[in-house]
């Protein structure tokens with residue numbers, strides 16, 4: 001729905017910020033523009049809402065050249081989130097969020113009701129609506145920035161390094177929040193970052209730019225990681241490219257087999273009778289993996305639950321191959337334990353099976 005056709009932007013000082021860009025961004029998905037500083041990401045983004053006009057070529061939205069639409073009308077359908085949130089310092093949080101609906105003539109009461117609803121959507125308390133921007137943390141301010149951009153329910157959201165100014169822990173939380181929101185809202189999002197890990201986490205598609213405003217690759221994250229177009233992209237993806245790829249591949253296609261388990265409520269004698277080797281898997285009464293039991297350690301206990309258990313992490317189909325590899329290394333049996341969506345044991349994948357799947361991807 002957002003389409004660039006042979007778009008070039010040359011500034012008056014002669015800088016070519018974007019060079020002959022032709023690309024179509026995913027409708028209802030997140031496209032991430034990534035690349036080092038000055039490679040033209042922000043300029044590309046700003047040509048969508050016409051904060052910058054191209055020197056040549058066409059940018060279209062929903063099949064219409066954005067230059068043919070009145071700027072105000074165009075921007076009504078496009079939410080815009082920038083680094084540092086850009087909130088109005090003398091307005092309360094609620095009034096900040098209500099800005100666009102108020103401009104659209106919704107009436108104060110309706111605009112504020114919508115703002116209150118959005119506070120909750122982005123995970124802020126109703127009480128924070130009465131505060132002023134400087135009374136919130138950086139991460140909270142970014143949430144307000146997202147709420148404000150969503151206020152008029154625009155189909156398109158442009159996000160320019162929205163989480164760039166917050167610490168890594170808060171950044172991960174905000175990314176999780178965006179993933180959760182997007183699963184409900186299905187907006188067409190264009191997201192600018194220079195952080196490749198953020199791009200891989202968030203993007204349905206990733207556009208990699210290099211200096212001079214050239215887009216060098218446009219692909220889903222797994223394809224980008226598996227097949228970087230050239231040495232520049234491979235270098236940008238970093239030395240941990242293989243690990244990042246493993247973290248994106250799910251366990252859906254990795255087979256598992258049934259595994260015998262004892263209950264934490266079983267007596268030690270019963271568990272010992274069940275044992276065929278040194279280690280047994282224990283599950284809690286609701287069937288969830290509780291840990292590995294060392295048969296030798298049962299000697300001093302009455303029940304399985306009294307024994308020191310080696311921790312286990314049950315993996316669902318949506319967990320990553322990287323998690324399974326970690327489990328095969330940390331589990332005393334080399335098994336990656338598998339659970340259903342409710343966390344109940346369904347079986348285990350042997351280490352050779354997990355490794356074989358990893359090799360089949362190469």
Ligand SMILES: Nc1ncnc2c1ncn2[C@@H]1O[C@H](COP(=O)(O)OP(=O)(O)OP(=O)(O)O)[C@@H](O)[C@H]1O
Nearest residue numbers: 011013015017036037038039040041042043044194
């Ligand atoms: N108004 C302007 N006038 C002249 N040159 C500009 C202008 N805006 C941006 N540029 C130049 O265009 C190039 C691309 O800038 P742009 O902001 O799009 O890059 P970016 O990839 O978003 O960088 P960053 O990650 O640092 O924000 C840079 O060389 C920049 O200096």
